[in-house]
Amino acid sequence: MISDPELDGTGEPRPTEHAERAEEPPPHEGAVGARRPWLWALGGAAIASAVWAGGLYAFGDRLAAPDLSYRATENLCQDFEARALGRIAGDLHRYRPRNQHDDHPAVRRAVCDLQNGENVSTFTVRAQVDLHRKTDPGPEFDVPSGWFFAESGGVSTEEVPGLGERALLLVEPRSTSVELKVLHGGAVFTVAASGRGSEPKSPAEMAALRAAVVEDGRALLAALKK
Template sequence: SAVWAGGLYALGDRFAAPELSYRAAENLCEDFRARALGRIAGDLHRYRPVNKEHDHPAVRGAVCELRNGESVSSLTVRAQVDLHRKTDPAPEFDVPSLGLVAALGAGSTEAVQGLGERAVFFTTPGDGVVQLRVLDGGAVFTIEAYGTGTAQNTPTDTAVMQAAMVEDARALMAVLKE
């Protein structure tokens, strides 16, 4: 019994619910303006933003998908915010999305300094998809951008895309900060 109690005491913080520092988004597309990405690829809010929320006892989340074209888009941006209510997302944060890896193959991961508690870029082979994930205050922010490469406004410089994603992530985090 003493060993069991000691183990629970030692691991107790790991299983504790994180202290949330952010509010839930009622309409993430209103909160996520994507101004920096819009300077690269044109107004991303012009063509019917797609907004969805999900509310589960463990995670409350919201997703916003934006694009810079009506039927053909050269850039699609997807923002997602997940507020973890039951467990700390930190231990699994650095693992790339299984769905993204399965669909697009292994990519490279690069740490981003000075953004949230931890932040990483995941880039797929050929720079087809760039994903920024930020862990901060019990929340995981994800901004993912991908283009078709067929239109004039398609961003081709990954460094420029990453800088814009960091700027837009900072703005979104500031809007949702409690």
């Protein structure tokens, strides 16, 4: 049996208690809880932005394109004359110099391999130029190349003043190998020479080899300077 709604003093129906509760606004705690995920999201976005900005600031030098004050070359053997090393080992351009180049978007590389014999040689030289277009090569500059030193354990490193921003001379006396590395902006120059023989070189011969590598490296930088 359905009863009539209660009447107030005016004769109008009075809303039931259930209807009164339905019209009440939601509790204050519920409103705060509904907004809480948005607060977390905003806070997380702010933290992420701060971390990203800090990362850009810390690694700005690495992200910026390095300065290049040297021209590219497609025939490094023509630019690398190796006159000082030629006085030690003879004419190194006589026996079919091997020239290579790669125009990669990140690093433009040119390589020249020389030797003092046709089929059998006792002296080999490699010159290499890497022009880095995207990132600064400075942090990896101290890592030696694997051409001479992959199996050696007695490599000594010498600083060469007055050549580029930094210049290192790596010497491995047991295999008569010397490597010069020069860093200048985004350019890395490498001149490496190795003599083959059963007898180790004398200190005077090694000193002459180091001096020749540095002299020819300096001439290569001058030849490719813009």
